[in-house]
Amino acid sequence: ILNVEQSPQSLHVQEGDSTNFTCSFPSSNFYALHWYRWETAKSPEALFVMTLNGDEKKKGRISATLNTKEGYSYLYIKGSQPEDSATYLCAFRSGSNYQLIWGAGTKLIIKP
Amino acid sequence: DTAVSQTPKYLVTQMGNDKSIKCEQNLGHDTMYWYKQDSKKFLKIMFSYNNKELIINETVPNRFSPKSPDKAHLNLHINSLELGDSAVYFCASSQEQGNEKLFFGSGTQLSVL
Numbered sequence: 519i520l521n522v523e524q525s526p527q528s529l530h531v532q533e534g535d536s537t538n539f540t541c542s543f544p545s546s547n548f549y550a551l552h553w554y555r556w557e558t559a560k561s562p563e564a565l566f567v568m569t570l571n572g573d574e575k576k577k578g579r580i581s582a583t584l585n586t587k588e589g590y591s592y593l594y595i596k597g598s599q600p601e602d603s604a605t606y607l608c609a610f611r612s613g614s615n616y617q618l619i620w621g622a623g624t625k626l627i628i629k630p
Numbered sequence: 631d632t633a634v635s636q637t638p639k640y641l642v643t644q645m646g647n648d649k650s651i652k653c654e655q656n657l658g659h660d661t662m663y664w665y666k667q668d669s670k671k672f673l674k675i676m677f678s679y680n681n682k683e684l685i686i687n688e689t690v691p692n693r694f695s696p697k698s699p700d701k702a703h704l705n706l707h708i709n710s711l712e713l714g715d716s717a718v719y720f721c722a723s724s725q726e727q728g729n730e731k732l733f734f735g736s737g738t739q740l741s742v743l
Contacts, residue, residue, distance in 0.1 A: 564731035620673045
């Protein structure tokens with residue numbers, strides 16, 4: 519059974535501080551790793567799709583790294599702002615199954 | 631223009647009824663999906679369609695049936711609704727199954743009374 523785990527489950531961060539959280543996934547038969555941002559009462563919105571070991575992607579103050587050999591990805595947010603408050607989901611796709619396996623998410627709350 | 635639109639946004643109905651949720655995408659994508667957000671807030675895949683062909687069906691009761699009249703639409707029909715069907719259902723689409731990102735609809739909150 520393929521398992522995707524995200525930690526921490528929730529995180530309170532002071533506005534202006536930087537933060538990061540983790541997505542762990544199976545290290546064998548890797549195909550792709552997705553990150554999504556899900557604001558309350560909205561739908562998930564794609565941040566990154568990463569496919570290569572060592573990949574690093576950036577979108578404004580948000581960046582992500584990927585280690586497929588050890589099965590983890592980090593999402594970093596620099597200088598957190600109130601609008602960054604959301605649940606951040608990662609999803610793993612293996613080479614043998616097109617289905618995306620989703621983590622439970624990290625709920626990020628930015629304190630003003 | 632909304633890229634992936636699903637209707638209705640809210641659906642309240644009685645047990646035993648039959649209902650449909652519609653989904654349309656104007657992105658020209660090849661693959662569409664239905665997800666259910668379970669009680670623990672996990673997103674669980676229900677179905678995906680690629681060029682009108684069902685390619686994933688995750689142990690979903692056969693009361694649920696996807697209908698795709700064309701590449702831009704994937705509707706979800708639910709027969710004999712049960713209390714446990716109450717959840718938020720999300721439609722999504724992607725250019726291909728693989729490493730392309732998903733675009734989600736705004737969700738349909740289904741409440742079965």
